[in-house]
Amino acid sequence: MAPIGDLHPTSDPQVLDPRRPHLDPVTSEASRLLCVGVHFDGAFRRRGIDELCVHVERFTAPSSGRDAVRVLAHALYARRVQFAYAQALAMVWLTGVFTTDFVFLLLVCPCLLIAFAAAVARYARAVPDLTFLRGVAFPVRWPGWLNLLHASLAVAGGVVAALASGAALSETVSLLLGG
Structure with missing residues (x-):
C-alpha cells in the first residue's frame, strides 16, 4: 500500500x-x-x-x-x-413614439434604415457569394442618412422658429411634443 x-x-x-x-x-x-x-x-x-x-x-x-x-x-x-x-433602448423608442404623437418616427425610421443597411453589408461581407448585397446596402443607407439629416434640421428649425417668435421654452417644447 x-x-x-x-x-x-x-x-x-x-x-x-x-x-x-x-x-x-x-x-x-x-x-x-x-x-x-x-x-x-x-x-x-x-x-x-x-x-x-x-x-x-x-x-x-x-x-x-x-x-x-x-x-x-x-x-x-x-x-x-x-x-x-437593447430592451431599455426599445422602451425609450416606444415611449418616444407614443409621447410625441408618432413624430418621433421621423427620427426612428432613418435610424432603422441605416441599421438595416449596415446589417446587410455585414452579412454580404461574411458570405462571399453574396457580395452583390453590398450594392443593395448602399442605396438603402444614403436615403436613411438624408432622412435623418432632414428630420434633424426640421426639428432644429422648428425650435429656432418657435424661439424667434418670442415663445417661452416650455411653450416651444409643448408645441414640438404635439401639445
Missing part, C-alpha cells in the same frame, strides 16, 4: 520543480484580457459561448494559463447586459 503522502497531488516532482513558473489561471494576464475581450467584441463573445456552452458534445481541452470558466461567465454576463441595454 502506498503511503498517503505519495497520493497527494503536490508530491509530484514536476509540480514541485522551482524552475517551472507557476501560472494561476485566475490571476493570469491572459484570463484578464480574455474577460475584457468578451465585453468589447460581440463576435468573440458569440464564438466563445458557442464553443463552450452550445456544443456540449465537444470536449473542452484543459487550458494552461487561462481560466475558461471565468471567461465564459464574463461572456454570459456581457450578453445579458447587451440584451438589457
Whole structure:
C-alpha cells in the first residue's frame, strides 16, 4: 500500500520543480484580457459561448494559463447586459413614439434604415457569394442618412422658429411634443 503522502497531488516532482513558473489561471494576464475581450467584441463573445456552452458534445481541452470558466461567465454576463441595454433602448423608442404623437418616427425610421443597411453589408461581407448585397446596402443607407439629416434640421428649425417668435421654452417644447 502506498503511503498517503505519495497520493497527494503536490508530491509530484514536476509540480514541485522551482524552475517551472507557476501560472494561476485566475490571476493570469491572459484570463484578464480574455474577460475584457468578451465585453468589447460581440463576435468573440458569440464564438466563445458557442464553443463552450452550445456544443456540449465537444470536449473542452484543459487550458494552461487561462481560466475558461471565468471567461465564459464574463461572456454570459456581457450578453445579458447587451440584451438589457437593447430592451431599455426599445422602451425609450416606444415611449418616444407614443409621447410625441408618432413624430418621433421621423427620427426612428432613418435610424432603422441605416441599421438595416449596415446589417446587410455585414452579412454580404461574411458570405462571399453574396457580395452583390453590398450594392443593395448602399442605396438603402444614403436615403436613411438624408432622412435623418432632414428630420434633424426640421426639428432644429422648428425650435429656432418657435424661439424667434418670442415663445417661452416650455411653450416651444409643448408645441414640438404635439401639445
